[in-house]
Amino acid sequence: MPRTLEEIDADIAKFREALDELALGGKPSRMRHGDREIQFAGGSDPEAPLRRRLFELRTERARLTGEAAPGRPIYL
Numbered sequence: 001m002p003r004t005l006e007e008i009d010a011d012i013a014k015f016r017e018a019l020d021e022l023a024l025g026g027k028p029s030r031m032r033h034g035d036r037e038i039q040f041a042g043g044s045d046p047e048a049p050l051r052r053r054l055f056e057l058r059t060e061r062a063r064l065t066g067e068a069a070p071g072r073p074i075y076l
Helices: 005-023 047-065
Strands: 030-033 036-039
Touching: 005 030, 005 047, 036 047
Parallel strands: none
Antiparallel strands: 030 036
16 A cells, blocks of 8 residues: 555655754664664664665655656756
8 A cells, every 4th residue: 555645754754854863973873663674884874774765765755746756867
């Protein structure tokens, strides 16, 4: 069953908050939401999995709303 726009937006807000915390010096070691969990290993880039999941959520949102996907090229 497809997720609602509100559920996707809530997930996007949660992952953006985690990225903001990381940018302000916080070092989360684990993030869990529903059945998904991201765990950061020491020494690895903790930003990459957050950005990857945020991209997936934006793509899912674009499919639902009909907006342009975030990775789609822009033609002028």
